[in-house]
Amino acid sequence: MANTILVGAQWGDEGKGKIIDVLTEEADVIVRSQGGNNAGHTVFVGKQKYVLHLVPSGILHRGKRCVIGNGVVVDPISLVEEIEGLRKLGVKARGRLFLSETAHLVLPYHRELDAQREVLKGRQKIGTTKRGIGPAYGDKAARVGLRVIDLVQPQRFEDKLRQRIKENNGVLKAFGAKPLSFARVHAAYRAAGDYLKPFVSNTVTLLHQACLRGESILFEGAQGTFLDIDHGTYPYVTSSNTTAGGACTGSGVPPHRIDRVVGVMKAYTTRVGEGPLPTENAEIADMLHAMGREFGATTGRPRRCGWFDSVATRHAAMVNGIDDLAVTNIDGLDALETIKVCIGYRLGGKRYDYFPSDLEALSGCVPIYAEFPGWRTPTSTIKSWKKLPAACRAYLKALEDLTGARLAIASVGPARDQTMFL
Numbered sequence: 342m343a344n345t346i347l348v349g350a351q352w353g354d355e356g357k358g359k360i361i362d363v364l365t366e367e368a369d370v371i372v373r374s375q376g377g378n379n380a381g382h383t384v385f386v387g388k389q390k391y392v393l394h395l396v397p398s399g400i401l402h403r404g405k406r407c408v409i410g411n412g413v414v415v416d417p418i419s420l421v422e423e424i425e426g427l428r429k430l431g432v433k434a435r436g437r438l439f440l441s442e443t444a445h446l447v448l449p450y451h452r453e454l455d456a457q458r459e460v461l462k463g464r465q466k467i468g469t470t471k472r473g474i475g476p477a478y479g480d481k482a483a484r485v486g487l488r489v490i491d492l493v494q495p496q497r498f499e500d501k502l503r504q505r506i507k508e509n510n511g512v513l514k515a516f517g518a519k520p521l522s523f524a525r526v527h528a529a530y531r532a533a534g535d536y537l538k539p540f541v542s543n544t545v546t547l548l549h550q551a552c553l554r555g556e557s558i559l560f561e562g563a564q565g566t567f568l569d570i571d572h573g574t575y576p577y578v579t580s581s582n583t584t585a586g587g588a589c590t591g592s593g594v595p596p597h598r599i600d601r602v603v604g605v606m607k608a609y610t611t612r613v614g615e616g617p618l619p620t621e622n623a624e625i626a627d628m629l630h631a632m633g634r635e636f637g638a639t640t641g642r643p644r645r646c647g648w649f650d651s652v653a654t655r656h657a658a659m660v661n662g663i664d665d666l667a668v669t670n671i672d673g674l675d676a677l678e679t680i681k682v683c684i685g686y687r688l689g690g691k692r693y694d695y696f697p698s699d700l701e702a703l704s705g706c707v708p709i710y711a712e713f714p715g716w717r718t719p720t721s722t723i724k725s726w727k728k729l730p731a732a733c734r735a736y737l738k739a740l741e742d743l744t745g746a747r748l749a750i751a752s753v754g755p756a757r758d759q760t761m762f763l
């Protein structure tokens with residue numbers, strides 16, 4: 342397999358975890374390059390369900406190496422819990438998981454500030470996962486962040502943490518929130534630092550050497566294109582580059598090493614948190630929720646749902662340079678008589694075939710729909726493309742044409758064997 346970047350082509354939760362898990366078979370190294378424990382990647386191995394937040398899903402495959410790259414923001418305590426959780430399920434991370442020494446840390450004041458800022462925003466809140474992601478990336482850009490390399494150097498960590506807690510307690514006080522106890526935070530994070538020390542490594546060099554040996558790297562994207570800090574529906578976005586370019590800056594692997602970009606998209610659209618979602622539709626949301634689907638893997642929140650939006654996915658194909666598409670959750674539409682697909686927007690008497698960058702314009706856009714006949718047959722046990730109902734194949738081919746990238750994978754359920762390759 343070539344070096345592959347996998348991205349979400351919508352608003353996150355496209356089913357990336359499952360597709361990554363399938364593609365991992367052919368990869369040697371699996372890399373996370375952005376985001377933090379705001380991500381929730383659900384993978385089923387047999388009947389066993391795993392939800393991973395920071396550790397690449399490749400960890401579930403024996404013998405694969407996994408990297409948490411420099412572009413990730415790492416909550417050390419959350420990472421320790423995840424590694425321990427895996428250990429209890431019989432999955433060993435030691436010697437296979439490598440944590441970048443230049444990744445930034447998420448600390449308790451980031452989580453506190455995330456929550457306080459959301460309260461202050463009131464009805465304009467972003468609907469964050471409250472994991473401290475925005476404030477941690479904010480500190481990184483402001484050049485006051487603490488990094489993994491600081492965490493594993495006791496004296497340096499103590500000095501920097503003391504200073505940062507002092508400053509942030511002032512900010513928390515202004516919010517009317519409780520200040521943090523340096524001693525308590527320090528003790529907990531020092532312990533996490535000791536635990537994580539054997540995992541810490543120079544991952545840029547490690548990945549460079551893997552490239553030189555001709556090994557295959559799979560970049561496991563988190564969140565989705567429209568949550569990208571630059572290309573998403575700002576400010577209703579996350580704080581990292583979720584698009585393909587982020588894989589390079591967030592890992593230190595140069596662009597010319599990338600051979601392929603795979604975009605994952607659902608056969609419909611979902612979003613958690615606030616912000617515009619042009620094709621949002623209560624009927625499809627009620628149907629999916631009644632089926633027990635579309636609840637967040639990280640926060641448990643019910644996801645907002647809507648019809649497939651090809652204006653959005655076409656934009657995603659453009660900014661990510663998507664070569665191959667994976668369509669997931671096809672079985673979620675099995676019961677529908679008619680399925681709608683957004684093929685353009687109407688705004689003030691004008692038709693738009695591209696995704697507007699102005700949020701106000703986007704919020705005013707009314708989708709123009711094309712209708713497709715449903716297949717009204719359960720698809721979740723179907724194992725090959727040819728056996729899918731003709732109406733289902735026609736629908737998926739239409740999504741391929743409208744998005745403008747090659748349909749390569751079709752997924753009809755969460756398990757590894759519910760995947761078809763075209």
Ligand code: IMP
Binds near residue numbers: 381469475564615
């Ligand atoms: P934050 O990343 O916690 O700051 O949240 C910012 C926005 O991104 C919110 O709308 C979240 O719901 C959304 N978000 C963050 N991570 C994910 C994810 O992994 N899947 C889906 N949405 C996410």
Ligand code: MG
Binds near residue numbers: 380381638639
């Ligand atoms: Mg998710």
